[in-house]
Amino acid sequence: MAGLGFEETELRLGLPGGSNEAEEAAAAVRSSGKRGYAETIDLVLKLEPASAAAPPSEDDEEVADGVAEAQPSPAAADGQLKRSPSQCSVVTAAQPDADPEKPRAPKAQAVGWPPVRSFRRNMLAATAERGGAALVKVSMDGAPYLRKVDMGTYKSYQELSKALEKMFSSFTIGNDCSQAQGMTGMNESKLVDLLNGSDYVPTYEDKDGDWMLVGDVPWEMFVASCKRLRIMKGSEAIGLAPRAMEKCKSRS
Amino acid sequence: WAPPDQVLENVLESVLEFLTAARDRNAASLVCRSWYRAEAQTRRELFIGNCYAVSPRRAVERFGGVRAVVLKGKPRFADFSLVPHGWGANVSPWVAALGPAYPRLERICLKRMTVSDDELALIPKSFPLFKELSLVCCDGFTTRGLAVIAEGCRHLRVLDLTEDYFHEEESEVVDWISKFPECSTSLESLVFDCVSVPFNFEALEALVARSPALRRLRVNDHVSIEQLRRLMARAPHLTHLGTGSFRSEPGPGGALSVSELATSFAASRSLVCLSGFLDANAAYLPAIYQVCANLTSLNFSFAGLTDEEFIPVIRHCVNLRTLWVLDTVGDEGLRAVAETCSNLRELRVFPLDATEDSEGSVSDIGLQAISEGCRKLESILYFCQRMTNAAVIAMSENCPDLLVFRLCIMGRHRPDRITGAPMDEGFGAIVMNCKRLTRLSVSGLLTDKAFAYIGGHGKLIKTLSVAFAGNSDMSLQHVFEGCTRLQKLEVRDSPFGDKGLLSGLNYFYNMRFFWMNSCRLTVKGCGDVAQQMPNLVVEVMKENEGEMDTVDKLYLYRSLAGPREDAPSFVNIL
Numbered sequence: 016m017a018g019l020g021f022e023e024t025e026l027r028l029g030l031p032g033g034s035n036e037a038e039e040a041a042a043a044v045r046s047s048g049k050r051g052y053a054e055t056i057d058l059v060l061k062l063e064p065a066s067a068a069a070p071p072s073e074d075d076e077e078v079a080d081g082v083a084e085a086q087p088s089p090a091a092a093d094g095q096l097k098r099s100p101s102q103c104s105v106v107t108a109a110q111p112d113a114d115p116e117k118p119r120a121p122k123a124q125a126v127g128w129p130p131v132r133s134f135r136r137n138m139l140a141a142t143a144e145r146g147g148a149a150l151v152k153v154s155m156d157g158a159p160y161l162r163k164v165d166m167g168t169y170k171s172y173q174e175l176s177k178a179l180e181k182m183f184s185s186f187t188i189g190n191d192c193s194q195a196q197g198m199t200g201m202n203e204s205k206l207v208d209l210l211n212g213s214d215y216v217p218t219y220e221d222k223d224g225d226w227m228l229v230g231d232v233p234w235e236m237f238v239a240s241c242k243r244l245r246i247m248k249g250s251e252a253i254g255l256a257p258r259a260m261e262k263c264k265s266r267s
Numbered sequence: 268w269a270p271p272d273q274v275l276e277n278v279l280e281s282v283l284e285f286l287t288a289a290r291d292r293n294a295a296s297l298v299c300r301s302w303y304r305a306e307a308q309t310r311r312e313l314f315i316g317n318c319y320a321v322s323p324r325r326a327v328e329r330f331g332g333v334r335a336v337v338l339k340g341k342p343r344f345a346d347f348s349l350v351p352h353g354w355g356a357n358v359s360p361w362v363a364a365l366g367p368a369y370p371r372l373e374r375i376c377l378k379r380m381t382v383s384d385d386e387l388a389l390i391p392k393s394f395p396l397f398k399e400l401s402l403v404c405c406d407g408f409t410t411r412g413l414a415v416i417a418e419g420c421r422h423l424r425v426l427d428l429t430e431d432y433f434h435e436e437e438s439e440v441v442d443w444i445s446k447f448p449e450c451s452t453s454l455e456s457l458v459f460d461c462v463s464v465p466f467n468f469e470a471l472e473a474l475v476a477r478s479p480a481l482r483r484l485r486v487n488d489h490v491s492i493e494q495l496r497r498l499m500a501r502a503p504h505l506t507h508l509g510t511g512s513f514r515s516e517p518g519p520g521g522a523l524s525v526s527e528l529a530t531s532f533a534a535s536r537s538l539v540c541l542s543g544f545l546d547a548n549a550a551y552l553p554a555i556y557q558v559c560a561n562l563t564s565l566n567f568s569f570a571g572l573t574d575e576e577f578i579p580v581i582r583h584c585v586n587l588r589t590l591w592v593l594d595t596v597g598d599e600g601l602r603a604v605a606e607t608c609s610n611l612r613e614l615r616v617f618p619l620d621a622t623e624d625s626e627g628s629v630s631d632i633g634l635q636a637i638s639e640g641c642r643k644l645e646s647i648l649y650f651c652q653r654m655t656n657a658a659v660i661a662m663s664e665n666c667p668d669l670l671v672f673r674l675c676i677m678g679r680h681r682p683d684r685i686t687g688a689p690m691d692e693g694f695g696a697i698v699m700n701c702k703r704l705t706r707l708s709v710s711g712l713l714t715d716k717a718f719a720y721i722g723g724h725g726k727l728i729k730t731l732s733v734a735f736a737g738n739s740d741m742s743l744q745h746v747f748e749g750c751t752r753l754q755k756l757e758v759r760d761s762p763f764g765d766k767g768l769l770s771g772l773n774y775f776y777n778m779r780f781f782w783m784n785s786c787r788l789t790v791k792g793c794g795d796v797a798q799q800m801p802n803l804v805v806e807v808m809k810e811n812e813g814e815m816d817t818v819d820k821l822y823l824y825r826s827l828a829g830p831r832e833d834a835p836s837f838v839n840i841l
Contacts, residue, residue, distance in 0.1 A: 124623060125760065127347030128734065129650060129677040131621040132404070134430045134461055138488075138545060138569055139593075139619060167514075168548075 153179065155215070155246040166238050172230055179217070179246070219244050272301065279305040289314050308332050315339065316779050318356055318380065319804065322828040323364030334373045335399075336365060340380035342782045342822060343732075344757055346404060349784050349820070351808065353835045356380045360833075366393030374399040374425075381405065384412030391419025398453075399425035406432035410464065414443035421448055424480070427458040435464055444470040456483035460509050460543060465489050475501040482537075485509025488545035491516035493523045499531045508535070510543030513551060513570070528554035542566035542591075549576040559583030566591040568617045574599040582607050591615040594628040594650060601633035605640025613646040613671075623678050627652025631659075631684065638662035646671035653684040654711060659693030663700035672697050673708035679735045682712040689713055695720030698728075705752075708732035718742035722749025730755040743767030747774045759784035765792025768821070772796065775803055780824040788818040790841075796823065797841035804830055805841045 151166050169175045217229035221240040229237070229244070283305055286292055289312075296306040312335040313326060340356025358380045365372060372394045382405050390397055397420045402408075408431075416426065444467050447454075452474070466489065475481060481502050490498070490511030499505070515522040528551055532538070538558045547570040559565075562584050567577070568591040577596040584590075587608040592600065594616055604611070614637060616629055630653040637644070638658070644666040654676050662669075674694075682689055690711035698704060698721050705727050709717065713736035721728070722745030729752055736742070743763050746753065747770050756778065764787035775781065775796075790807060797805035808820040830840040 125679070127344070127349045128623065128679070128759075129618065129621050129675055130347045130734075131617065131650075132346045132430060133348070133432065135568070135617065136621060138463075139571075139621075165548075 151241060151243055153244040153246070156248045164244070166241065169238075171234055172237075175229075176217070179244075215246050215248060217244060217246050276301055276305055280309050283309045287312070311335060312337065312374075317824050317826075318358075318361065319828060319831050320779070320824060320826045323361045325827065327364050327368040333369050334371060335376070336361075336369075336372065336374070337376045337378075338380060339378045342757065342780055343379075343755075344759070344782055344784065345379055349759065349782075351820075351835075351837060354838065355831065355833055355835070357833065358382045358386055362386050362389050362393075370394065371396055373397060374401075376401040376403070377405055378403040379405065381407040382412070383407045384409055384415070387412035388415040388419075390416060394420075396422060398422050399427075401425065401427040401429070402431050403427075403429045404431060409433075409435045409439070410441040410443045410462070410466075413459075413462070414441045414446045417443050418446035418448075422453055423447075424453050425456040426454070427456055428461055429458060431461050433462050433464070437464055440464045440466070442467045442470065444474060447474050450477070452478045453480055454478040455480045456507075457481065458483060458485040458509065460485045460487050460511075460545070463487050463489075468494055472497055472501060478502075481505065483507035483540075485542060486511040488512045492528060492548075492551060493518060496523060496528060496531045499535055503534055504537050505535055506537050507540040507564075508538055508543070510541065511545060513544045513547040515548060515551070523551075525551055525554050529557060533557040536561075538562065540564035540566075540589075544570035547572070549573075552576060552580050555580065556583050560585055562587055564589040567596075568593055568615065571595045571619050572600075573597075574603070578603040584608060585610075587611055589613040591617070593617050593619045595619050597628045598630055598633035598636065601629060602636040602640075605636040608641060609643070611637075611641040611644055614641065614644065615648040616650055617648075618650040618677065621650070621677070625652065625677065627677060631655040631657070634658045635661050638665040642666060643668060645669060648673040648675075648708075650675045650677060652677055652681070654681070654690065654693070655683045655685050656688060656690060656693035656696075657683075657685070659690070660696040663693075663696040667700055668703060669697070669701040670703055671706040672701065672704060673706070673732070674710055675708065676711040680712045681710075689717070691717040691720065695724075698724040702727070704728060706730040709736055710734060711736075714738050715741045715745070718745040722746050725750050727752055729753065731757075733758045733761055735760045737761045737763065740764060740767030740770065744770040747771040751777075753777070754779045756780075757782045757784075758786060761786055763787060765789055765795070768792055768796060772799060775800060775823060776825050778825070780822065783818075783821040785819060786821075788821055789816045790818055790839075791816065793818055793821055793823075794841045802826065806834070807839050807841060808837055809839075 151164055153164055164175070164178060166175075169178065218226050219229055219237070219241045220226055220243050222242060226245075231237075232240075279302065283292075283295060283302075286295060286306075286309075292306055292310055296303045307329050308331050310330050311333060313330055313333045314337045315321060315326065316339050318338050318340045338358070338361060340358075341350050341354065344350055345354075356379060358377060365375075366389060370393070373396055375390070375397075376399075382402065387408055390400065400416060400420075400423070413426075413428075416423070454474070457474075457478075464487075466487070468490070471486070472494075475484065475498055482505055484498065484502060484505055485507065486495070486498070486509055488511060492511075492513055492515050494516075495511055495513070499508070517523075532555050535558060539561060541555065541558070541562060541564070544567055547567075549570075549572055552572075556579075559580065560583055563586060565584060565587055566589075571593055572595055574597045577592070577600045581587075581590075581600070581603050585607055588610055590604060590608065590611060590613070592604075592615070601616070604614070616633070618625060618627065620626070627650075629649070629651050631651075634649060634651075634654070635658040637647075638661045642665055644662075645668055647662075647666075647669065648671075651674075654674065659674065662672075676690070683693075690709075691714055693711075694707075694709050694713070694717050698707070704725060707721065707725065707728055707730070709721075709732070715738045718737055718741070721731070725731075726749070728750045731746065731750065731753060733742075733756075740763055742761070743758075744767060746756070753774065754777070758781075763783070767786075768783070768788060769792065771781065788807075793805055793807050797803065802825055803823055804826045806820075806822040807818045808822075809817070810819045834840055
């Protein structure tokens, strides 16, 4: 990710530090400009939780840029400036998950920068939320190639599993679904049955890099957090169940 | 028998009817009193670039025969949340004045103004011949107001709602589309893509069917591709189409196939402008191939298309003059544009992820390619994270006809990505080589040198936008002294103080406005300006009660109306 050296917020004449050049050049090479939002992610077949080692980056520093930030006052006292409706959307878009465990805290954003109208910001944010054109790679243990699915075209776990079933025939979850009434909500006993009964278990990697069992959370939440799908051999997935439960519990 | 000077005045009025450009009319009105009167009676369009520059009463007293009013309110920085809520630009004093004065008014166009439903309701009441309403970047109204317009304005030809701030609870939405007259309508243009709430589709379909003059239709994202097809069948003569979501919502008949959609597009032989694609499913794009060759304008700026999805489409668009896209198409997508659209006049590349730390998917490579392929380019808006002076210089040399150059390097203070130098030379080349340039937005790491170039060569620049740039007040001085045609200047987060502000003293009366945000101004400095310039309104705003003397926002503008009475408490007029 092309980071911004905070030393640069101090205006001075002359060239910025050489390290920034290397950063910029590396970033330019890395990003070929094909995927703006990194919707397709290279599948890495590892089960270790990915959350532990996030690379340290310049974004770790949270520097309050005194001149640049025109943070509006939160309290709407009389005589003080209030945020207009359009302002709220700007700040919301800028706010990341407020998870203290995350090493990557983006630096404080300047209001109204970059200068994109809130109509456009809201529209694009809504599209991303609806999962429009969010392509997710699907792999199945033992299958010779990866497939891609557009998460936006499905409205429920049942629809998704039907599609996956078509893609990877003899995908057992589809059979289970026809017996159980879909997989909405958390249901420990169903998951345990799944693990015992079938050869394959659908799992997904969420935004935090953790591998979860498909069906743990409500559909919309799943679509919003799913980055890639992997249909694992049941034996490998057993270790997931307790952790997935823990995570869901700690979240709620 | 009429006295000779009366005859002269009649003749003059007949002649002046043909004069339409405001500048020409302004010039004519200065010749002598007789010309002043004749011009005032024959001016048909009243253009007020700053609603606070003149009082409604005064405007109405001078011009007697107005048929169309264009009013602009908040400064452009309001679009980026830099103008606090409740600042002003309410249309109410204007509506109150226009109503009694111009019963024959036909057209109102408002930009960045607050318009309430009650004010909209005054339109059909006051103007029985009303024909065209256009609201751009406005706020304050709901579907209730739209319903009144639809129902009351029986001769309505144009209802254009463009990028307005529309917030309404779905439970309160009114079925405004059903309120249009039941008989055949005179509608020519209906644009409501920003009215992002559900509406009565059957009513729209019926409305389109009974509006034979309809040529422009832009619907919101609640219209599926199946519904779009139905609309297109009802309006085969459309020239401008906003396609809604461009996504399938399959009904009992199943999802629409691409070939079925293609048939619909093939039947729309008059289409020249396509927009919408607000939640597009790229699988349907091949359906538009048949119309691409006729397109002069294409807006993909809400569709996050990859280069693989975009390139096959753009290759068909050989006659394109205007293109808006998202940066997801990448430098590769822009290369395809350069190779195909040799007639391109306007290009806008928006960021999918409009944050400073985003990846950014286009760079100097894309800009260079465009400059080489689209030599006739006149207007460009380009958001990116990586840029070089070389690419900007190339554009200045390859596209000398540029009128508008707006480059937004999203990361603040970014230098040339290859040399590490400031972006001074690039912008310098633009002002030197593009001799017709009237609008410029700068970004990236910039020193005073860039502004020396701008002042030295940007003689025709009317609008200048500066953010996070410059070293010292010299930058502002260069601009004021050099840009003799400057009308609109907006500056934010740059190290300019009172000295820079004062260097503009001799020039403020020639400008429409000057906005300075988060710079280094003090109340005293702004007060000095206010004192020396009686016909200038100097508004200052502070966000924190803390530091007494600093100014967060300065907005100054020439005005015949004096300090406004509707200023909220956080605005201090010096």
